[in-house]
Amino acid sequence: MFDFAIAGVQSPFMLLVLTGFTVGIVGGFIGVGGGYMVTPALIVFGFPGYMASGIDMTHIAGKSVIATVRHRQMGNIDWVLGLAMVGGTMLGVELGVRLLNWAKKLGIAGILLLTCSVVVMLCLFIYTQIETQKAHKKIEKDAEAGITAGREVMVSGIPRFFQSIPLYPIVRCRTARLVISMWVIVLVGICTGTLAGFLGVGGGFVRVPALVYVIGATTHIAVGTDLLEIAVSGGYGAMRHTQMGNVDMIAVMFMIVGAMVGAQFGSIATSFVRGPAIRYILSYSLILATVGACLRLVYMLTGQKYEVLSFFAVVFTLGEMFFLCFFIVSLVVFAVRYRHGKSVPAWIPALVVKD
Amino acid sequence: MSAEQRKSGAFKFIFWTFLAVLLLFYAWHSYSSGQMINWYYWEAAADGYAVNANTFKEATKEKPVILEIGPHAEITGLQAVPVKKGERLPIGCNGIISKKELEEGKRVKLEDDRIVVMVPMQVKEAKGFKYKDTYKHKGIKTNPWSGAWNVAWVLALGVCLGYSAEGFTDLFGLKLKKIEHYGH
Numbered sequence: 001m002f003d004f005a006i007a008g009v010q011s012p013f014m015l016l017v018l019t020g021f022t023v024g025i026v027g028g029f030i031g032v033g034g035g036y037m038v039t040p041a042l043i044v045f046g047f048p049g050y051m052a053s054g055i056d057m058t059h060i061a062g063k064s065v066i067a068t069v070r071h072r073q074m075g076n077i078d079w080v081l082g083l084a085m086v087g088g089t090m091l092g093v094e095l096g097v098r099l100l101n102w103a104k105k106l107g108i109a110g111i112l113l114l115t116c117s118v119v120v121m122l123c124l125f126i127y128t129q130i131e132t133q134k135a136h137k138k139i140e141k142d143a144e145a146g147i148t149a150g151r152e153v154m155v156s157g158i159p160r161f162f163q164s165i166p167l168y169p170i171v172r173c174r175t176a177r178l179v180i181s182m183w184v185i186v187l188v189g190i191c192t193g194t195l196a197g198f199l200g201v202g203g204g205f206v207r208v209p210a211l212v213y214v215i216g217a218t219t220h221i222a223v224g225t226d227l228l229e230i231a232v233s234g235g236y237g238a239m240r241h242t243q244m245g246n247v248d249m250i251a252v253m254f255m256i257v258g259a260m261v262g263a264q265f266g267s268i269a270t271s272f273v274r275g276p277a278i279r280y281i282l283s284y285s286l287i288l289a290t291v292g293a294c295l296r297l298v299y300m301l302t303g304q305k306y307e308v309l310s311f312f313a314v315v316f317t318l319g320e321m322f323f324l325c326f327f328i329v330s331l332v333v334f335a336v337r338y339r340h341g342k343s344v345p346a347w348i349p350a351l352v353v354k355d
Numbered sequence: 356m357s358a359e360q361r362k363s364g365a366f367k368f369i370f371w372t373f374l375a376v377l378l379l380f381y382a383w384h385s386y387s388s389g390q391m392i393n394w395y396y397w398e399a400a401a402d403g404y405a406v407n408a409n410t411f412k413e414a415t416k417e418k419p420v421i422l423e424i425g426p427h428a429e430i431t432g433l434q435a436v437p438v439k440k441g442e443r444l445p446i447g448c449n450g451i452i453s454k455k456e457l458e459e460g461k462r463v464k465l466e467d468d469r470i471v472v473m474v475p476m477q478v479k480e481a482k483g484f485k486y487k488d489t490y491k492h493k494g495i496k497t498n499p500w501s502g503a504w505n506v507a508w509v510l511a512l513g514v515c516l517g518y519s520a521e522g523f524t525d526l527f528g529l530k531l532k533k534i535e536h537y538g539h
Contacts, residue, residue: 231513
């Protein structure tokens with residue numbers, strides 16, 4: 001047991017290291033901060049709610065930097081796209097926080113927040129799942145016809161529409177090979193930032209799909225660029241939380257040590273897979289988080305009578321971290337087996353790259 | 356991978372690991388010396404009484420705990436120090452019982468020169484999860500520079516650990532190439 005003097009909690013520090021490690025794997029792979037998983041975990045470990053949010057946000061800033069360094073080495077970051085988006089994101093976060101304060105004044109913040117989470121995550125899950133399954137089938141069809149698919153296969157036509165908007169200034173994103181109006185990037189930043197600020201999360205689970213399906217970046221570049229974005233917005237959020245006294249830095253230190261190893265594994269794992277594999281994991285993380293949020297929403301709507309709902313929401317959220325880690329590790333194991341010519345399940349070749 | 360690349364990987368790993376260890380050592384030293392806690396419980400954010408909430412966590416309505424009020428420089432037990440908004444907090448303090456709460460008299464009340472604590476903890480909720488809400492952290496303000504300082508520390512540690520890991524993989528001949536995003 002370690003005595004976290006500032007948080008006033010006694011908890012095994014290895015639990016924090018393990019949480020940092022698992023969320024590091026997921027975050028490095030799908031480009032999210034993982035706030036929706038870490039905050040409940042910290043509350044279960046005994047940290048007060050406000051402290052859990054602050055520790056989570058501060059650890060996310062550090063973890064995102066670690067993952068960003070690795071994604072930079074693999075060429076997954078478009079600096080122009082990322083930096084152009086930062087301004088819009090910051091503005092959006094501020095708008096989202098004000099929207100939340102307005103909801104708090106009306107006394108509907110809790111229910112509105114959970115309803116909004118459920119609707120957004122469910123819509124993103126459905127679209128991502130349908131699109132990714134189509135892309136998966138296309139890769140398999142191409143393979144039957146003797147065509148080897150590239151690293152990225154996407155069938156959505158939405159990015160073409162947004163890329164054709166002729167609003168100046170037009171920016172050229174060399175790494176992402178995009179020519180797009182600056183206003184589209186800023187607008188995406190504002191929208192995703194507003195949702196992030198309102199829901200009190202880093203916003204990666206909204207921004208990665210937006211970068212892929214609205215702007216038209218490849219999934220790998222969306223993941224790397226989003227982590228850069230999270231490092232900036234997470235750093236700002238961490239500063240605000242620290243000033244408000246919501247952060248125990250020793251807890252953050254233990255989590256970052258675990259995240260260092262996890263984020264490396266998650267980031268490097270992206271080099272073994274095609275874009276649709278990352279989108280599959282992202283969509284599964286969305287639906288699992290939706291179920292967790294749904295349970296909490298029902299718990300609140302029923303006047304907090306059924307404690308079992310709250311208990312299962314926690315169990316579900318914690319289980320999600322381990323399930324996603326297991327899925328990512330399995331993908332890497334299968335990718336390595338496939339590279340060495342060993343037998344793998346039939347659905348694997350379409351999702352991993354041979355070299 | 357050439358020996359030259361491995362050598363540069365080893366240098367990168369040692370240099371960034373050394374910096375990361377320095378940053379971790381600094382955090383640990385700051386914590387164990389009490390500087391981190393001192394920065395956290397910096398000044399009062401409300402008029403009231405500075406207390407150590409750990410000392411009265413066993414209090415109940417049936418068995419209330421009494422805090423002696425006095426101008427102590429350090430809180431070592433069942434003591435309360437009167438503070439005004441913006442004043443530096445005494446050593447050992449980890450929360451403020453505000454005047455407003457004392458006037459309400461639901462959880463704590465003022466009797467002569469003593470504070471009677473009856474309900475030191477309440478169950479509250481955040482993001483759909485229940486947690487224990489105590490007087491700890493209540494009415495306190497952290498050092499205004501601690502926000503910027505802590506974020507600088509976290510980001511610097513992230514950079515050091517990131518490059519250290521990169522140096523580690525380079526050292527063992529696992530230098531990762533840029534991913535070919537386009538084409539077949």
